[in-house]
Amino acid sequence: MDAQGGGAVRGTCEAKERRFSELGDEVHALFEPQGEGGEPRFCQVCHSERDVREVDGIRKCALCRSLEKLGEEASRAEWLVLEEVEPPSEVKPLGYEDVLSAFGLRVGLVRKLSQFKPSGGNFVRALRLRDADFLGEGVNPGWAYGFDFQARAVPTHDGHIKDFSEIAEEGRGIKRLGVLRMDVDNLGRLFREGLGARASMSRLSTMSRSLSIFFKGYISSICEDFPGAYLTYSGGDDLFLVCPWDRAPELGLRIREEFGRFVCDNPNVTISAGIAMVPGKYPLYRAARLAGEALEEAKDVRRERDGAVVEKDAISFLGQAMGWEVFGEMREVKLNIMGLLDIGVPRGLLTRLWEIYELYRRAEMTAVEDLLSGEMAFREYVKAIHYSKWQWRLVYTLIRVGKSEHKDSLRKLQEVLLREGMVRLLGPAVRWAEFETREAR
């Protein structure tokens, strides 16, 4: 570096030092431990030092403890009561109640309305959270009543919300969390073009309200059929939930079916899903990003259907994105394999099937090369893939594996796999079955 350049760098350093020196002793105070000092007494969740106490072996500050309590209360509440109060002249924010009181709001999350004791505020509003019947528990004069569905599904154990590690343990086979994100395809286009010339403010708002009823109200009730499902967010046109991994694809499929019914099977209103699988202790925000990437992959799916190009309406699971119709077929292959294992066919079946899939993949790659080099016509290419070594290996394997009482079920799997295009789904189906039957660890 030349002398001038060095001088410039030195100049910057000096300027920086000066800037800090202007702060005087304050700059040192920034880096010193706050509070009582001595042993580190900061919150293990947010690193605050305000009123830290140990709960179940974890140090938590007052705000974190209170947010945890809020989560527990919200998961059980039947009513949300909002009371307008005079904001106190000075607020020491310790818990969420203190923060809200600074905004002139007192909040009650209660199972029965009688559990909320008003503090003499100006205005009380009571919203029923899981039922539209908001007058059922009697009426207090001067209160306003209403309902507001809350998207909610929270797995509990002995009255406590299960943590993600516990949820991961509930999965079949491999112990992982399934993180599922779904959203409506082409929503912008739907709003812009869906109503055509009949579009009006009231129609658009009806459309958006209907979607909201599905995502805020209906999703929660679907989740009830899937124990361990933790609905992190659902509203507008999308949702984000965490559950034992093996339930994620089933839950996604069910939501897709119910959504189809909700929009009267309109082929222009579809929904896509992305699933990520992570260990129970994995940071949630990163898991959310992975599931978001999977969802993006699903949105990139394009295929031809009845001569037209169809985009999206897809799912990405186990790193493979495919249309829901293909996913249904892949699931059928997997269910057939699982059925065989359930009736006692040795787990070695999975290895045999994987070898068949590899044979198919190799045949496909060779054929693609021949096709690209012009040595093979397209019709022959299709034949070369479909009628190659893997076929007789499949038949041969499925005859030899298992006992005589398994023959019918084995023949059924064979029939499914010999249907055109099905063998390419064998790989992902075997992986799925392998995860689901893996020894717990």
Ligand SMILES: [Zn+2]
């Ligand atoms: Zn904290």
